[in-house]
Amino acid sequence: MEKKKKIFYFGKFQKILKSALFTGSYKDEMKLVRKDGKTFTGYTTITRRNSFSGSPTGYVIIIRDITEQKLLEEEVNNYTVHLERIIEERTHKLIISEEKYKRLFESSKDVVFFCDINCQFVDINQAGIELFGYDTKNDILQLNLIHHLFYKASEGKIIKETINKNGYVKDFEIALKRKDGSKIPCMMTGSLRRDMRNNIIGYEGIIIDLTEWKKIEQEKDILNNINKILASRLDIREVYKSLSEEFHKVIAFDRLSIALLDEKRVEFLTFAVSKDYRFSELEEGVQYSKQGTLAGKVVEDGEFFVVHDTSRGPFSTDPILSKEGIKSRLSVPLICKGEIIGSLNFGSKKVNNFTEAHVDVINKIVPQLAIAIDNTRLFDRIKYSEEKYRNLVEDIEDIIFRLDKNGRFMFLNNALKNVTGYLPQEFYDAPSLAFKIIHKDDVALVKHITKEIIGGRTKVFKGLEYRVYCKNGKELWFSQNTYPIKNKNGCVIGVEGIIQDITEKKKIEEQIRRSERLASIGELAASIAHEIRNPLGAISNSVCMLKRDLVLSDDDKNLFNMVVEETEWLNNIISNFLTFAHPAEYHFTKSDIAKMVEETLILLKKDARFNGNIRIKKNYSKALPKIFLDRIWIKKVFWNLLINSIDAMPNGGEISISLKKTGVPNDDKIEIIISDSGIGIPPERIKKIFEPFFTTKKSRGTGLGLSIVHRILDNHDGTIDVKSIQNRGTIFTIRLPLNNKKSRTVSV
Structure with missing residues (x-):
């Protein structure tokens, strides 16, 4: 089995090398194995090396270790904590070496700042001057952090109040603004500044520019949306408009078309067109020769090509589109299963509209687009890869799990950490932890249901409600749907399920039950109170009259007074009954x-x-x-x-x-x-x-x-x-x- 894997991966790598040989370069993420046998994800760039004569002589392979997208936030947190520790250590050493502190302060890529108690800047490093777009440090030292640099001053006041209350804020996402008023997404970690006598003298902190991170997140959302759009219909033409709208979020264009090679690979079919003007010679369904066209060059070379000005373009299709107002073009090859099947073509009414940066974004989408187009032509769906499935699972808020027959976790999504505070790895290392965090009164039922499904005695169990304790000790209510996992022979080999946090739902239900219970009891109390109040009034009046008209001994007077006091007490209780049942206006x-x-x-x-x-x-x-x-x-x-x-x-x-x-x-x-x-x-x-x-x-x-x-x-x-x-x-x-x-x- 191991040998087959190696042959498979070797064969896959050979295909990649062939692709790089054919296209000149290859960029993609791939799973790699270190010497110690551990796997990691590497962003691999393979570039074909050519001799002076132009013939290939080998490859330049660059592999950069990257992390999963979902760990980006954790990395930022770790980086921030690490940077805080560095700043704390350097600040402590300031007394010994002022020069070392200055080097650290000025060389930091993130903004480091110091303010007085009124948030007036005392000092800021070069990164801050560059981030906020000012010319000199002195320009910023004249400013107030909250009033001048926060996009919303109210947000700055909240952070200030939080620091004053807790002593610090950590990884707080904020919006700041540059000198020109433009918005900057940032993350701030700040704390109180104290003097040698521990008196508060102001604030200090680190600001990390999240612009690139937000851009990556936006691109990821767009890629996910495009993937969902491509998967939503068998015929891509049904969702082509939506696809075009998603492309518009990252690239400015006025025309988008897909040109596909025919079976003989000598002509193109305009497969789909999206444009903001009416007439075009290259409408959807039009066939034209590959020879002398931009799409023809792209499919022959296997590389993207940009026409910066169609009025001087070298291709036969340039003057046609130039007459229609398209001034610049970008074409990218569509490759499916190692074969170029056509091209994705962008057009703009602006000269020099497209750059190589656009190609990097498009290249992340083109492979899925090519597959979807191929599926449309063959009328057949393909399944998402495991990575796409994992991305979808990791993005949802509910906990998804898979458990083998021996009680070991095969999969847990990141929602586990978001909901309970526990990392999936903690459950992988100690599967029994899953039952330890369940409330003692509920754990037996959860174990029983799990055993019943694994044993094949129960097919599916939905709506299993139980309580758990988070890592911070907080109690939550869960609702779990559990399903059996079966092998090809139909034997149960484990269970999988979805767990939803229903704590808030439980609280609302309890409030509703409490209100309904109070209402029903209140009505009963009111009816009883009215029935008691009338005879009670008669008793009280009668006792008062007897006390007035009869000659009584001291003991008898005390008894009469006691009766009056007790009736008054009962009357007070009845008043409360009526207040509870029917409050006044x-x-x-x-x-x-x-x-x-x-x-x-x-x-x-x-x-x-x-x-x-x-x-x-x-x-x-x-x-x-x-x-x-x-x-x-x-x-x-x-x-x-x-x-x-x-x-x-x-x-x-x-x-x-x-x-x-x-x-x-x-x-x-x-x-x-x-x-x-x-x-x-x-x-x-x-x-x-x-x-x-x-x-x-x-x-x-x-x-x-x-x-x-x-x-x-x-x-x-x-x-x-x-x-x-x-x-x-x-x-x-x-x-x-x-x-x-x-x-x-x-x-x-």
């Missing part, structure tokens, strides 16, 4: 949320339950926008949560209140976080705290406070989440929408 007005919190705190500090052992810590973001809400009901939310915090800290403690915008794109909300350092809530109870009548208080508690809070926030299109650790405290997070335009009265 909501009057939405534009309000200052910080002011409402302060008003609630004033009342709280006057409450008998508030004592000197309780500390209030406040952290309000500046310039919070006003939002539409009902002031009375939102204050009731704050009051209930703050009273709960006090009850959870019988010996005192700290209540922390934070107000800020969430900052999530397309989801602007104000976030109110109320936390305490109290006794916390046990994990088994935390899911029930918003249910009516559930309480953790040992004293008198109706169990309706948080239910009412939840109902009020529902009516404001808001949400509330809770996290708690026993003996360490509880955190309630409220999110209210900024764009809530409810200014009318809402009756619920």
Whole structure:
């Protein structure tokens, strides 16, 4: 088998050499093997060497080791970390050798900058001067990083706030601008600058120009789109317009055509044409002689050719196209299975429009195009290569896996890292890790389903839901579809499947269930409360009348007072029932949320339950926008949560209140976080705290406070989440929408 592989690869390489001999050069990626047997991907350039007489004498082969496209980001990260480490080491050695620091600073290909506390530049290296398009360093030192060089100053302010809060930002993609106002995609890593006494004196960082990387990404997207277009139809002419539009993203042209050789290889057929003008002598379906044409030269030589000015062009087709307004042309050979089948031809209304740089992009597309054209002529599809399939799989957000019968992973896409934080290699090295990260209550079911499919007892299992723990400890919900892998004999040799992260879906479902449950219980509570309130009122009135009309002993008076107090307590509970079930009208007005919190705190500090052992810590973001809400009901939310915090800290403690915008794109909300350092809530109870009548208080508690809070926030299109650790405290997070335009009265 190994010998056959070697013969196969040798034969493939021989074909490549023949192609290079024929065309003069060959450029492509290929799998290569090192001396130690390890494989790597190399970008190989093979150029034919010719003697002075023009006859071939050999080849010049240049192989450059490259990495997979998906690892580019990781390489950039590693490079940035590496560069940060270098800068840190050089900065530390600045005291010893100022000259070494300057050499490192000025020779860096990436921008290194230093700013003061107001983001005014203190220093910047030559790379920064060149990137931003200024003439001298002094020109930039007059500028402010945020106000002058950020494409959007608001983005710069966010980065500044992040650095001030966390001490640094890492690999943050930003948009900066040159002196001429043009946009530059960049990636920034920055941190606080400190003096010898550790005082903050400004900011420092590295800026990496992502222009080329973005260009490569754009080209990759275009290549993927073209591949998808070519694969979407058996007849390429059905998608030729879409194909032309994709080409337009990387090359400016006014005419695109495909010329194919006939069976005798003496004439061309204009297979397909795309142009922005009406009449042409070389329309689709027209046949013309190969002799003396640009396409004829290209298929004979096997190399691209550029006509910079058709008015002086050497080919018979040049004057024809020149009359139609085409001033320059580019033609590239179409090679399928080692045979030239025609040419891909571009035309422009501008002289000197095409360069060799265009050819590099086209050459990445031409092989697939040639295959698609050949398939169209033969009415037969071919399958994508493994590399194309892998690119497609790696780009999707869901996890795709293949597992052999022994439980070893044969394949995992990069979505695994994006979702869980684990690298596929970690699962290749330790397959048992896949089950170790599954929640202990779910792992048995996952193992059982896997064994059933491998054993052939279950054909397919869809919608298997279970919980896993990410590398950072975060819990996620997964939904898995699992299928058997069979050999040619129909025997199951493993399983494959798709795993989708449904955590957000689960949260939404839980919120819906909770709201429905609260609504149904609320209706029941309302009906019961109305039935109790009437006889309760009669009891209370009767007791008051008896107390007034009868001569009672002290003990009897105490009993009567106790009855009155208890009926009042029951009446209070019933009022809460009715509030929970049918809240009064909501009057939405534009309000200052910080002011409402302060008003609630004033009342709280006057409450008998508030004592000197309780500390209030406040952290309000500046310039919070006003939002539409009902002031009375939102204050009731704050009051209930703050009273709960006090009850959870019988010996005192700290209540922390934070107000800020969430900052999530397309989801602007104000976030109110109320936390305490109290006794916390046990994990088994935390899911029930918003249910009516559930309480953790040992004293008198109706169990309706948080239910009412939840109902009020529902009516404001808001949400509330809770996290708690026993003996360490509880955190309630409220999110209210900024764009809530409810200014009318809402009756619920």
